[in-house]
Amino acid sequence: DNDGTITKAEFEALFLRHTVKLVEIRDNLKQALKEKFKSRQKAFDKLGGQDDSKIDRAELRRFMREEMNVTDEEQNDQLFSWIDTDGNGTITLAEFKEFFQWPRLQLLAKRTGSP
Secondary structure, X not given: OOOOOOOHHHHHHHHHOXXXXXXXXXXXXXXXXXXXXXXXXXXXXXXXXXXXXXXXHHHHHXXXXXXXXXXXXXXXXXXXXXXXXXXOOEEEHHHHXXXXXXXXXXXXXXHHOOO
């Protein structure tokens, strides 16, 4: 944003190849889930995983609109694609848990072979 400082979201966006806004949405979602739910399993269930052990795009969009007030469908779709690491159109519990682990940068480095 050219304010002379680099925020955490701007720094991550540089290395994760996502927009700053998307990184901020992820961080806000992560914080909200921590505050609302006792475990990642309970959060996963609330987002739509309870009925079929998967979260689909529509379930994530609905949660983001209703619970997080994020109405930009393109951003919600980008977030979904970021979490859905195998690209099969659904988010499994394993993908969900991995996405909300920290540090995400270390996981990315392992996948790409970066130090």
